[in-house]
Amino acid sequence: MKTNKYKPEKKDKKVKKKNKKNRKLGKATQEILAGDVFEKKETVKWIPFILFLTLLAFLYITNDYIIESKVRKIGKLQKELMELRYEYVSVKSNLMNISKQSQLAKRLEKMGIKENKEPVKVIRIQSKEK
Numbered sequence: 001m002k003t004n005k006y007k008p009e010k011k012d013k014k015v016k017k018k019n020k021k022n023r024k025l026g027k028a029t030q031e032i033l034a035g036d037v038f039e040k041k042e043t044v045k046w047i048p049f050i051l052f053l054t055l056l057a058f059l060y061i062t063n064d065y066i067i068e069s070k071v072r073k074i075g076k077l078q079k080e081l082m083e084l085r086y087e088y089v090s091v092k093s094n095l096m097n098i099s100k101q102s103q104l105a106k107r108l109e110k111m112g113i114k115e116n117k118e119p120v121k122v123i124r125i126q127s128k129e130k
Contacts, residue, residue: 037043097103105115 031037098107108115
């Protein structure tokens with residue numbers, strides 16, 4: 001039968017690598033905050049690109065703001081359009097009701113004008129041909 005042998009864990013190596021990464025990150029952050037980054041020639045070459053990215057970010061934010069305001073305006077205009085449609089339908093139905101012959105007769109009766117009960121007589125004149 002084989003005997004068990006102790007094998008050291010590999011986690012210790014990973015922890016050391018993480019500590020090195022954390023040190024590098026801390027060092028980079030410290031350089032940025034201290035302003036040492038701008039003294040290096042390599043970073044000075046990147047300044048136009050960083051300014052370009054800043055401009056793009058500014059344009060993106062501006063574009064988003066303009067689109068949001070237009071969306072709000074479109075929503076407001078759609079609500080107004082719906083209200084105007086409802087008003088149009090109600091005014092149209094009132095006009096249809098008022099323009100009925102019976103309704104006109106009632107309104108004109110108050111003014112003293114009565115509806116003609118007799119049918120209209122047509123007078124025809126025949127011309128003499130020579």
